[in-house]
Amino acid sequence: MMTTVVIQTIARVVVPFLQLFGLYIIVHGPVSPGGGFQGGVIVGASMILLALSYDLSSAETKVSHKVRIAMDSTGALLFAGMGLLCLLVGGVFLEYGIIPLPMAPAEVRGLMILLVGVAIGIHIMALAASLFLHLAEEHDT
Amino acid sequence: MRYLNNSEKKRIVRYRKHLFYLGLLLLALLEIFIPRDPYFWFDGLPVFYSVFGLLGCILTIIICKTLGRYWLMKSEDYYEE
Amino acid sequence: MDDSIILVVMTPFVGAYLSPLLGLWRERLCHLVAVAAALLSLFFSFRLAGSVLTSGTIRYWVGGWEPPWGIELVVDPLSAFMCLTISLVSLLAVIYSKNFIEKELPGGKMTSYYTLILLLIGGMLGVVVTGDLFNLFVLTEIFSVAAYALVAISGKRGSFIGSYRYLILASIGTSLILLGTGYLYIITGTLNMADLSVRLPAFYDSWVVFGALAFLLIGFGIKTALFPLHTWLPGAYSIAPTPVTVIFSAAVSKVGGYSLIRVLFTIFGLEFITDLVPVAPALTWVAAATILVASMFAISQTSLMRMLAYSSVAHIGYVVLGVALAVEMGMTGGILHIFNHALATGCLFFCAGAVIYKTGIRRIDDLRGLGGKMPLTMAAFTLAAVSKVGIPPSAGFVSKFYLSLGALEAGEWIFVIVILLASLMTAVFYLRVINLIFFGGDKHEGKVQRDELPLSMLVPIIILALGCAVFGIFVGIPLRLVEPAVMVLSGM
Amino acid sequence: MIEHIFPVHPAAIFILGALVIPLLKGRLKQIYLVTLPVVAFVNLLYLPHSVFWVHHIGGFELIFGRVDSMSLPFGYIFIIMAFLGALYAIHLKGSGEHVAAFILVGASLGAVFAGDYISLYLFLAMMTFSSAPLIFYRRRKSATGAGFRYIMFHLFGGSLLLAGIVLHYTFTGHTHFGPLESGGLYFYLVMIGFLVKAAVPPFHAWLSDAYPEGTATGSVFLSAFTTKVGVYVLIRAFAGADILIWLGAIMAVYGVVYAVIENDGRRLLAYHIISQVGYMVAGVGMGTQMAINGAIAHAFCHILYKALLFMGPGAVLYVTGKEKLTELGGLYKTMPITLILFMVGGLSISAVPLFNGFVSKSMIVAAAGLQGEAAVYILLVLASVGTFLHTCLKLPYYTFFARDAGIEAQEPPRNMLMSMGITAFLCLFIGIYPAILYNILPYPVDFVPYTIEKVVEKIALLSFTFLGFWLLKDKIAGQPTISLDTDWFYRKAGTAFMWFCRNPALAFAGWVDMTFARLAGGFLWFCRNPASALATGVDSMFAFVVRIFVGRQRHSPLRALKSVVGWMDRLSLAAEEAAKRRAQREKMAALAQGEVDVRGIDSALFLVALMLALFLLYLAVKYLW
Incomplete structure (x- = not known):
């Protein structure tokens, strides 16, 4: 892959902002357009940018295979767990309003959706990076 | 019988043959003379069963062998081809 | 509301994400996780079946939102029946995987294998319980993608090509399903199946509805592997790892059939598909062609796996034939055959996999004399084959009998001939194998040890084989679910 | 005391008992093999006349x-036969044949006591499958083939029977196995199913x-059960069906005809079973009380006696x-x-x-005779002449006498002789x-069999047959041939x-596979660069159409016409150019080796135009037609 100092430098500058922006979108999910998926993709894209501008191995060191798997699974499990939590307290799957917290049901919903957004964000960012890195590996080696 | 010589063997065989023919004759006579209760007009005929046995046997053999020779009998690997 | 309905789907999915996590730590744990997940989902299936039997169709609103807005899960007797079949076969396949996968998939693929297989199971169960056409499509995609990967997972020569061909055809199928779904959505403005069935009659004369029906039929036809859309199947079946093949033949293609039934009977309704647009009669002919042609192809195969694959295609034809006859007996036979065929074909593929595991044999001619080497396995093979031919008192006979009665009930005596002829043809190719196995002399003198398989492989084989015999005698057990399912489908 | 013991189904004794055999070894197994039939026989003796074991499965009543x-005589003889056959085969070490034979006995008993069509079909199928191993265990190629044909033919018969049963159920709403009233398709289907079993x-x-x-040892078992079950079910369902009288009479002679030209001793006996x-x-078919009794x-x-007859050549x-x-x-x-x-x-x-x-x-x-069926009477008597001729004269003469083939031999094992002895005793005892x-x-x-008249007639008949045999005995010596029979049809058809399956069907399967592979490939090729693909497609289509309608060469017989209509020339030229372009594009694609050929803005415009055209076409079709 062809990279230059210019590209690398710009990438180094852009990546933190990208990730920050992604996180912003994740946490603003409940109140504004955006959410776990979109934010997760943006954060994942920052990894992809890293891999493109440097090389695959440096991206691998930032998010290794094991970390990606762990993030991926944890995110999904968190999401499922929060859904199943509602079953435990006697509701329907994903019926967040029923969770007994000292807040109004709407607020509980908002909170839970935020948490779910985060979970999905973790899941998706690992996934997006994994997809790219796996596909790139095949060609590189 | 194992210890007899050839001419004696032949004699015994001939003797038995004659006995057999005699038996056949006796049977045919019996069939004529005992009272019968036939099912049909033909099986009450005298010596019907004797004649039927002899002719039936011979005809069966001849007809079947002819059928076999010209149609039904095939060499043993007929189906293997 | 009964939570089993969501748990039955979520358990495999949770297992699917738990297994890579635990796999990072100890790879062997994946198997345990998978077994536990499958076992739990079987347990929930049983509970589901119980509550369906006592209280009729169950509706479940995810998140508590009402159907037009929220996602609805619906379990009627047919869904419960499918759930049981799928989770039973899946559990056995997962148990069977233990030794098989350790030997056949070296090099750290175990984690991905169990993740994928659980995704496959979860996807199928999801398809079965969902009450929403779009969810049906999404879940179909989920299990299809898992299936593509599982076909290719061994990385052996030909596995990529097999997977690729499967992928191309199946993607065409899913695209058509999506198109059909979209058409229905455009015209009715809803994706909920129950809603659709209420709103559709107003649009019965619309070309859009016909188009949607055609797209959905072809799409699910590919998934079901109806002739001539079956071409992906033999390649995929013979290449995938055996437990996966078992799930494919016993569950995946049946889920295609199930979706077909849902589309035809639940969404469009009996009247539409038999009278207004005679789709069902056309399907019966397609199914009949599938049965005969696939049986013929099976006779000509030299590889055991491919032979079984074609035989499986033929038997899916039985299912579709029975259902498409759209009379009570026929539908009973067709739906019952989903279960009976799952038992038999699962057992057969397990046995074929066991032969591969132990000897590496794939060709039918090389099977000579294996009966003496693996007596239990081969006895199970025979039992399952007998069930497939449809000899009493095996389970296969029962469904064959009901199908024949159904064909007569529908006044289509020609299908009785098809069924009987096909069972003769089935007998031809299974008898050939059985004869080679038991009476073909001994080709492997000394080469193959006389011992049975590891327990993890033997137990599923024997359970399925016994199932073939037991459910031929105690027909009442599956019929308890099948009969109400037929009632619900035919709107009685 | 004993009345309190509820009887066990005889079939269950044998079928479940058969499953125990593989677990036993040596002397214990031998004792087990002969005791089981004895136990079953005692059980059968205490079976009162009634209807037992009725089960309801899936809406059907299984009796x-x-x-x-009617069923008890068959039950008795089947169990006696099981004892004799087991004794005859007791020296075999393996379990397979014993198991198959006992299941065969059990299934036959099941079929005899079955009171409805479904359980009858069940046991008939079980008979087919349990008897086949007795053939397969011969382990030679011809046996395998024969066993295969045996199963397939019985499955064929079974299928017809099943179709008949299904039809019967559809018409009458029940599956009770009783006399069938004549007429209707199921009457004939069921009859053919039974005729297959009875080898008519x-x-x-x-x-x-x-x-x-x-x-x-297997043939001894085989000879006893299948055909007799066939006869039993015919008695149950078709007693008095006229067609059976003629079929039976012809069958009696038919077997004899084939026995004459047969060379294989046991096949000769098999033809005599048919007879x-x-x-x-x-x-x-006659259906009178006396005929049914008979x-x-x-x-x-x-x-x-047939078991005894099979035991002899079996021992040889x-x-x-x-x-x-x-x-x-x-x-x-x-x-x-x-x-x-x-x-x-x-x-x-x-006789x-x-x-x-x-x-x-x-x-x-x-x-x-009492019914006045003269022709049938003659045929039956003729068959008995033939039977005597072959089974009693020809077969022993050429096996035990005639020319000395110089074979080393001794008496068979003691159990075989014992079994034969008991059978022979039973034959004489009943006689x-x-x-x-x-x-x-x-x-x-x-009916009184022993009147002077009947005895004399019979002895006369047979003695003169003997005379005929003696005169022609060299004519009927075996010849090393086989005989054509109705199996010719299905052997050839099979x-x-x-x-057909191996060649055209396989080719067809390959073709279907290839077509779909091509379709998928084409789809891929199209997706890789739709614009280029469309252009290529249009070019080649154009070239193809023009070539068809105008012809490739300008020196064709249509030249005069073409020169009049000059555009044809031009079309033809354009077509060739299109073909060239297409070839060039493919060459480029090959050179690019799969890399995406990036098209300019013109292709995008072309695509948009195409879509528009299609849409317009759609509108036109919709509103104008």
């Missing part, structure tokens, strides 16, 4: 035990094909490994006991007075004391079908 005077021509060829290929079953079928009595006796086969008449001869010196016991069987089948065949066969013949048989028949018997 497993209809015990009455033209559905008989499986018998002469498969039985001789069975193992020495003897012919008597029973004719009896069923058919059942004859089935009873037939099982005994076991000792010498040969069964062809042309390969045998002169065994009377080394196997005298076998010869004597075999002759008892031979005299029984020939010589004092032997059991006489007391049963003459009953059927008398029934034919001398027929009342014991007559007492268990369903209808009261007022080969053709297999050829």
